Amino acid sequence: MPYTRADLQCEAEEALESVWFVQRREVYARTEITFAVRLHLREDLFVQAFLGERSGALTFALIERGRRIFGMDREADEWHVHNYDAPDQHEMLLHGPGPRPLLAFLAHVEEILLAHSLL
Numbered sequence: 001m002p003y004t005r006a007d008l009q010c011e012a013e014e015a016l017e018s019v020w021f022v023q024r025r026e027v028y029a030r031t032e033i034t035f036a037v038r039l040h041l042r043e044d045l046f047v048q049a050f051l052g053e054r055s056g057a058l059t060f061a062l063i064e065r066g067r068r069i070f071g072m073d074r075e076a077d078e079w080h081v082h083n084y085d086a087p088d089q090h091e092m093l094l095h096g097p098g099p100r101p102l103l104a105f106l107a108h109v110e111e112i113l114l115a116h117s118l119l
Contacts, residue, residue, distance in 0.1 A: 003058060003101065005035040008051050011102040012037045019106050021119060022047075039106075045118060047109060049102050060105040062112065070112055072097065072105050084112050 016025045022039045028048065029036040036050040044066075050059045061071040061082075071082035073090070079097070080090040097104035113119050 002053075002056065003051065005051060005053060008035055008037065008049055008102060011100055012039060012049065015039055015103060015106055019103075019110075021110065021113060022106070041113070042119060047106065049105075058101060060102065062109050064118070070109065072101075072108070074101075084116070 012025050015022050016039070019039075021041050023042070024040040026038045026040065027036075028038045029050075033054045034050070034052050036048060039047040039049070041047070045062075045064045048059075048061050048063055051057070056074070056077065058074040059071065060073070061068045063069065068082060068087050070084045070087060072093075073080055073082075074096060079093040079095070081093055082088070082090050
C-alpha cells in the first residue's frame, strides 16, 4: 500500500506530541498531488517532509539556516541518504526507513542533533 498524505500528516502529528525536540508543526505546502510539512526544532532549524503522491517521491531534510545538512529521499522506489558530513552527495540505501519513514528519519536527526550539539 502506498504512503499517503494522511500517513505523513499522522506521523507529523505524532512527532509533535512525542518527539522531545519537535517544537512546532507547520503545513508548508499542499496541492492536490503534493504535501509538505515542517517540524520546527528551533528558530533556524527544522525538518521538512515532502510527498509527491503521483510520483511517489518522498523526501526528508534537516535544514539549518536555509541549507540542507542531512536528508533521506525516495525516488522511483529507491532510497538514498544525504549524510551530515556530505549533504550535497547521496549514497544509495539497500533498505528504506520502514513503514513509518518520518519517525525513522527523526531518530537519525536526534543522533545528529546530539552528536553535533545542534540544540
